[in-house]
Amino acid sequence: MIINELLLFLILPLAVGFVNLFLPVVLRKVLTFLVLTFGLVMVYLFYQRLTDSFAYFNVVIFSLNQIGLFIVAFIQILSFIILIFSVNGLDKYSEKRFFFLYPVTVSFCNAVVLSEHALSFLIFWGLSGLTLYLFATMGKTHDAPKAAKKTFIIIGGSDAFLLMGFVIMWLISPSTGWSLNNPQIPLQGEYAHIAFICLLIAAFAKAGAFPFHTWVPDFSQNSPVESAAFLPASLDKLLGIFLLAKMLTSLFVVYPLMNVILISIGALTVIVSVMMAMIQNNAYRFLGYCAVSQVGYMVMGIASGSVIAFAGGLFHMINHTIYKSNLFLSFGSVEKRTGTAELDYLGGLGNNMPLTFLMALIGGLSVSGIPPFNGFFSKWMIYQGLIEKTAILDSGFQLWLLACIIIAIFGSALTLANIMKFLHATFLGRRPEIYKDIKEAPVNQWFSNGLLSTLCILFGIMAVALPLKMFIYPVVEASGMNIPTFVGLYNPLIIILLLIIAFLVGILIYGLTAKVRYDDVYVGGMPALEKFRIAGTEFYNEVRNFTLLKSIYNYAEKKYFDLYEMGREFTFSFSGYLQKAHPGQLQLYVLYMVIGFLIIMLVV
């Protein structure tokens, strides 16, 4: 058999992408829309009946299992919703490329998830990185080419590690060969460790976890917002965390210390990027850092070795893709109306764009983990898992894990602070006069944000009934674990019901008594002028200037912690020496040859 239903996930969007090259823009949109709708239908059908694998030359190349189907489902759902946003708003030139790259990326991402053969995994992983680079080159900002190069080098470099990892895995376990179907390699000896670390680097670079996260903020700042919401906020998170989950459940068998190390990396990711987000003034860059910090929670959950936290980590992954693309897109609407992403120049737009504000607020509260939104439920699961894990360890590890838990919880308070600053600078506070006539975002934009916000609320309130039972518990079971029972107690339905009742009581009292009058804002007895306006970007200067943090921030701004920048410095200084060694003098080259010859003689 040459064609299998499974291949439709790969072939159809790919074909649409290439057909799109020859079509007018309107048809490109229609076709992309159709293929993604069809993708949703296929996901539904596959959930009814999981099909077999697809083999070629007697080697299984693609296969579909629970976790794969789960990831493909969310690739399809998110790309569908983000497509609704992208229908208008891009300029003519970008649109043409965008609607070629968009379905092609969906195709490659699907293929990565379906791959059971290491080589096809590697190829499609690399191709999805390539489309990421092509999206990055669409940026219009001054730094866009730089950001694109950085993205390409980090992601492309991590592909090399992935290749190396697979080759070593193949060497260690020749019986399974290139198959990624449950080789369960025990993490013993240096080779297994090297392979594990190589794969880990690839997963972390793709998902954007510390220390390979630095491309995410740059990409977010410089690329079109649709692509930022599409790739670093959604699909790349799905792929990176998918690889991590696959590594920990089926590729390797890890020991408890490795769990603790990974949890620590997760905690570090949370705190480092949330602290960096605190000092950003560009909204996209800020959201990029926020996106990185959320990866930390996923890593903590998935790597913890506790079932609740594992399920929580997967849940957090989909929650993150939902609320972070919501935030990106909501701000995208603002930027498309106002023309700037610099928080210093915005403010008070909540009145002009009430729907967009509402969506951004819902997204913001979800990302900060405020109940009853979805972000809270997954974080709550992760904390429970970690606490449960802590209880069975000995004192030293207990303290270590407790430190990680504290960092994670405090990280969400910091996220809340960041998001509040973002909301204040964009939607609250005083509006600059030039934005007086700004209108609400176009229908398709707030509709797509509205879908994402609805998912935020729905996944928060009906967490167990909808996402957990439908998508995540099957994955947990298929990975050979039992469905977790919660240690703590959280009943979102009761919480939201009581919140609404108490809220209505309050509103009722207000409604019965209120006599409303409208007036201006006064400062010092005079109607407030525009110069009495603070954007709020300077709110956290005290934190930035805090004794211990000041020097760290200064180093971070000099990019001392950016592996890419450090690597670049090193490469340039090294090649500088090489350059100096080649002055173009014949005698010198002859000398080099003699020295080289002598060395060869000595060695031989």
Added chain:
Amino acid sequence: MNFELFFYLLVFPGFLFTAILGLTVGWVDRKVSARFQYRVGPPFLQNFNDFFKLLGKETIVVKDSVKSMFVIAPFVSFAMLALVSTIIGTSLFFNISFGGDLIVIMYLLMIFSVMVVIGGSSTGNVYSSIGFGREIKLLLADELAFILVLLVPIIKSGYQINLENILTAQVNGMFINSASGIIAFIIGLLCIQAKMTLPPFQIPEAETEIVEGPFMEYSGPLLAFWKLNHFMMYVIFPFLLVLLFWGGFSFNGIDILWSVLKYLLIVVLMIIIKNTNPRVRIDTALSFFWKYATPLTLIAIVLAVFGY
């Protein structure tokens, strides 16, 4: 739907109970504060009078504000406080875990700060915006220590996060009787001071400096609800401390007196701290919590892990 649920939420131990007790304790606060300053202080029902009088006053809404947020903010925080008081109260009085655990409470309480800043800054007033920044910074300052404080009873109860289980774990000895417990309790008291924005941490409101900050534009029933929220916290936070460290309440004979005394002692301590300290700057508050309170609580955590 369950009738009990509504009773818990709206009457006891939720809204009505918390509101009445809060307003009464608010009177104690005002009276004691007045005595500190050699004044007579208000009559017993003054807080109730204030509340109902504000309900009858005009609400002035800023023309160019995000009006919906301005109006719903006090009610969302009110709803949250009613809910938290229900969750804490049911465990304290009926020994039932209900709705959520300690982590849920920790996150629910953050809604208060969120609503204060959103409601306040929706008006576009510059003082409200300054108050916004301060409120969030104060949240950052006290939250770290507060998380650590809440972790101590979790560790001491053998990693339980349900309120009921934390109470049960204290049957054989209250956590406040241990070294870690007492440290966490004291820091917890200071965190509460900051969470309620009482002096010395009254930084976001600072009447003399930024004219009540986020609450500046509020008037009439909306202001009445903000005031009510504030007084409700006089019940919620001390109850939380009693639950986590002081073995909860007991209502058998003479124990009733002890229970009331426990609560009153915490409230009086809060009032004394409030009246004997001047307002600090936000950076002082940050360094107080991050440099002193947090390391101290970390020590408490280490002690708790090793069973002290």
